[in-house]
Amino acid sequence: MTSSDSHTSASASAQEPSVLLSGNEAVARGAVEAGALVAVGYPGTPSTEILESISDRTDIDVRWSPNEKVALDVALGASLGGVRALATMKHVGLNVAADTFMTAAYTGVRGGLVIIVADDPGMHSSQNEQDSRAYARMAGVPLFEPSNSTEAKEFTRLAFDVSEEFDTPVLVRTTTRVSHNRGIVELGSRIEAPSLGFERDPAKYVMIPGFARGRRPVLLDRLERLTAYAEESELNLEFGQPPSPGDNSTFGVVTSGIAHQYVREVLPDARVLKLAMGYPLPFERIRAFSESVDRLFVVEELDPLLENDLKAAGIEVEGKTLFPQIGELSPDPVRSGFAKAGLIDARPEAEPAPPTVARPPLMCPGCPHTPPYLALKRLGAVVAGDIGCYTLASLEPLAAMDTCVAMGSSIGMAVGMAASGGADGPVVATIGDSTFVHGGIQGLADAVYAQANITVLILDNGTTAMTGGQEHPGTGLTLQGAETTPIDLVGLCKALGVRDVNVVDPYDLAATYNSLEAAMAYAGPSVVITNRPCVEAPIKVRDQPYEVISEKCTACQACMTPGCPSIVWTDELHEGRKKVTIDPVSCTGCTLCVQLCTPMAIVSVPRKKGGSGA
Numbered sequence: 362m363t364s365s366d367s368h369t370s371a372s373a374s375a376q377e378p379s380v381l382l383s384g385n386e387a388v389a390r391g392a393v394e395a396g397a398l399v400a401v402g403y404p405g406t407p408s409t410e411i412l413e414s415i416s417d418r419t420d421i422d423v424r425w426s427p428n429e430k431v432a433l434d435v436a437l438g439a440s441l442g443g444v445r446a447l448a449t450m451k452h453v454g455l456n457v458a459a460d461t462f463m464t465a466a467y468t469g470v471r472g473g474l475v476i477i478v479a480d481d482p483g484m485h486s487s488q489n490e491q492d493s494r495a496y497a498r499m500a501g502v503p504l505f506e507p508s509n510s511t512e513a514k515e516f517t518r519l520a521f522d523v524s525e526e527f528d529t530p531v532l533v534r535t536t537t538r539v540s541h542n543r544g545i546v547e548l549g550s551r552i553e554a555p556s557l558g559f560e561r562d563p564a565k566y567v568m569i570p571g572f573a574r575g576r577r578p579v580l581l582d583r584l585e586r587l588t589a590y591a592e593e594s595e596l597n598l599e600f601g602q603p604p605s606p607g608d609n610s611t612f613g614v615v616t617s618g619i620a621h622q623y624v625r626e627v628l629p630d631a632r633v634l635k636l637a638m639g640y641p642l643p644f645e646r647i648r649a650f651s652e653s654v655d656r657l658f659v660v661e662e663l664d665p666l667l668e669n670d671l672k673a674a675g676i677e678v679e680g681k682t683l684f685p686q687i688g689e690l691s692p693d694p695v696r697s698g699f700a701k702a703g704l705i706d707a708r709p710e711a712e713p714a715p716p717t718v719a720r721p722p723l724m725c726p727g728c729p730h731t732p733p734y735l736a737l738k739r740l741g742a743v744v745a746g747d748i749g750c751y752t753l754a755s756l757e758p759l760a761a762m763d764t765c766v767a768m769g770s771s772i773g774m775a776v777g778m779a780a781s782g783g784a785d786g787p788v789v790a791t792i793g794d795s796t797f798v799h800g801g802i803q804g805l806a807d808a809v810y811a812q813a814n815i816t817v818l819i820l821d822n823g824t825t826a827m828t829g830g831q832e833h834p835g836t837g838l839t840l841q842g843a844e845t846t847p848i849d850l851v852g853l854c855k856a857l858g859v860r861d862v863n864v865v866d867p868y869d870l871a872a873t874y875n876s877l878e879a880a881m882a883y884a885g886p887s888v889v890i891t892n893r894p895c896v897e898a899p900i901k902v903r904d905q906p907y908e909v910i911s912e913k914c915t916a917c918q919a920c921m922t923p924g925c926p927s928i929v930w931t932d933e934l935h936e937g938r939k940k941v942t943i944d945p946v947s948c949t950g951c952t953l954c955v956q957l958c959t960p961m962a963i964v965s966v967p968r969k970k971g972g973s974g975a
């Protein structure tokens with residue numbers, strides 16, 4: 362790209378106000394101010410709100426994609442088409458998008474291309490706590506690491522400029538605490554970044570071996586230039602007083618992202634070098650900093666990437682021998698690490714917190730995912746599960762899921778489980794509608810290809826419930842709620858070659874049981890699709906609530922087997938066992954407990970006027 366092609370010369374206008382923004386909203390605002398014209402992603406905590414916060418803008422094409430790879434493909438296509446594009450995802454989403462990501466580092470960009478990856482140290486809502494900073498190193502892509510909302514906006518905005526200046530995709534990595542914390546952000550104006558148009562350049566954009574070989578040196582040369590940029594960057598900040606001459610009792614800390622906040626809280630006066638870019642590293646700047654102190658510490662969340670790089674460059678540092686590699690950092694482990702290093706006193710042991718009652722996560726009252734798992738348990742199925750609200754079926758009291766690894770893995774794993782011959786029951790894959798569209802379709806193609814003797818249960822609640830209820834290509838609605846063509850799940854399964862496809866109402870327990878039993882008896886791949894909407898989306902689904910007639914209750918406790926949070930014990934006993942009652946406020950009237958109650962002690966009661974609608 363020539364410099365006259367660049368978007369960065371576009372002008373900004375009048376001053377705008379300061380507002381309170383979460384890190385996610387600030388990232389989105391950064392893309393807005395940078396003039397992005399396309400923003401795409403797939404939901405995933407802690408990244409989901411980035412796109413949602415700008416979904417009402419008419420000057421940006423904001424969309425959900427079926428998965429993160431498609432999102433990055435769309436964003437890369439838009440970039441090569443000449444416009445600034447943003448792709449958003451959670452850390453594990455970058456695994457899905459990695460194929461495109463790694464080679465986009467070769468093609469480079471045209472309009473700026475920024476990929477936001479939101480890591481989840483501590484696994485608040487994730488299947489692993491991988492450290493996405495490693496992806497920047499593997500791909501040779503520059504990485505920005507904001508530590509608060511202000512930086513989330515500024516670094517995202519700047520990332521578009523860097524992307525165009527160096528002809529590279531840029532990774533911006535947040536973590537849960539940055540994504541979800543709020544801070545005051547000074548708003549700027551949106552620049553005009555009209556399309557530069559597509560320019561045919563096969564040697565740059567067609568990555569066949571002959572052309573890709575030519576791009577590899579370009580990538581390495583670009584990294585050298587990016588290193589020089591990082592060395593000079595004014596965004597790398599130093600805190601604390603430089604030591605006075607002859608003072609050799611000093612120490613310094615190199616850090617980045619949210620870890621910087623903890624270091625500053627624990628050691629407000631310490632000398633700190635805070636890096637804005639986690640890759641490539643400004644080694645000379647760090648070396649100069651290290652030479653001004655006697656001991657150099659690295660404080661980083663998760664893996665010792667910075668520490669290892671500095672050690673490999675011959676810079677002596679102390680890191681993971683003091684600070685944990687597992688889970689989130691916070692001021693406490695940072696304080697303990699510096700205490701272990703002998704720099705500060707350990708904090709006196711805090712009073713133990715008062716004991717709390719363990720409350721395992723449960724599916725919502727009326728969740729349509731519950732009955733199929735009751736049926737699967739009774740049918741003795743070996744269940745290869747997937748990721749979504751229904752993963753809660755792995756816990757007591759349902760305890761009806763045997764594996765769960767990555768989005769879309771259930772079907773392929775069921776095929777493998779059946780091939781192993783080691784399952785002690787019929788093999789069933791269970792997968793939500795959003796997950797099926799994300800990464801399950803190929804698994805089903807394989808089940809047909811292998812003529813695997815498995816049943817696939819698609820739990821179609823018409824939304825991506827786990828992440829807050831986002832639309833996807835199966836729901837027939839866009840992110841903005843506009844109508845579009847929905848995937849016909851039955852037609853799709855049949856088109857893939859599944860001959861036994863049935864749809865069942867999961868609120869009818871007997872029908873669900875019978876449908877699954879028949880599917881399991883079918884020789885070859887079969888599919889059962891449940892068809893009740895999520896009770897929380899788009900508005901809470903509520904029918905007449907139910908109540909227990911105490912005199913009829915025999916305390917058989919069958920209604921307790923689904924683990925419905927609306928059903929609670931009472932102090933009344935029948936033959937030494939506790940009777941139950943139903944919380945009328947949270948009961949949705951799904952009737953599952955009614956179907957399980959043999960003494961017919963559960964009856965409907967009219968909901969009082971003023972309750973929420975159906």
Ligand SMILES: Cc1ncc(C[n+]2csc(CCOP(=O)(O)OP(=O)(O)O)c2C)c(N)n1
Nearest residue numbers: 405453748749750793794795796825826827
């Ligand atoms: C690769 C990847 N992307 C995104 C997520 C976040 N996530 C977890 S479950 C889920 C989808 C849930 O929707 P669905 O399968 O329809 O089940 P539901 O929660 O609606 O029952 C998403 C997007 C993830 N865990 N992994």
